[in-house]
Amino acid sequence: MRVTINDIKKHFKNLGYKISLKLHHKSLLIQYKDGPDPHRLNNLATYFFGYNTRVINEGCCIVILKKFIEIGHKEVKGICNRCGCQEHDACYDEQTGSCWWVEEDLCSACATPAEKEQAIEAMKEVNNNSKLLS
Ligand SMILES: [Zn+2]
Ligand SMILES: [Zn+2]
Secondary structure: OOOOHHHHHHHHHHOOOEEEEEEEOOEEEEEEEEOOOHHHHHHHHHHHHHHHEEEEEOOEEEEEHHHHHHHOOOOOOOEOOOOOOEOOEOOEEOOOEEOOEEEOOEEOOOOOHHHHHHHHHHHHHHHHHHHHHO
16 A cells, blocks of 8 residues: 555544654654644554654654555554554543543544444453353
């Protein structure tokens, strides 16, 4: 899959972020302009580009594009693909508390009710199966 600068801009725009992108040799500079949280932008960039991302400071990172094209971004685990939260940086809500993993890369704060329900059903099934085994 070939990713263009416009694809990247659109991807982050859909997540609520305005960014500036600068190509420099084989790397890409991503800078936060506006959006929910500059710190989470770094996480979302890591999710998108994989561990080819180097964080410079909050809301600013560099992506080594050559490596991104070679490896892709499939190796990243533990980052929500919609808000960029992580295990040690969970979303918090007064009523429901900290978010939890609905899927490997989707947290409960971002999941739709239907997505959450599906995950709960799947968990129940696992619980039932383990009861049968014991
Ligand atoms: Zn999330
Ligand atoms: Zn979350």
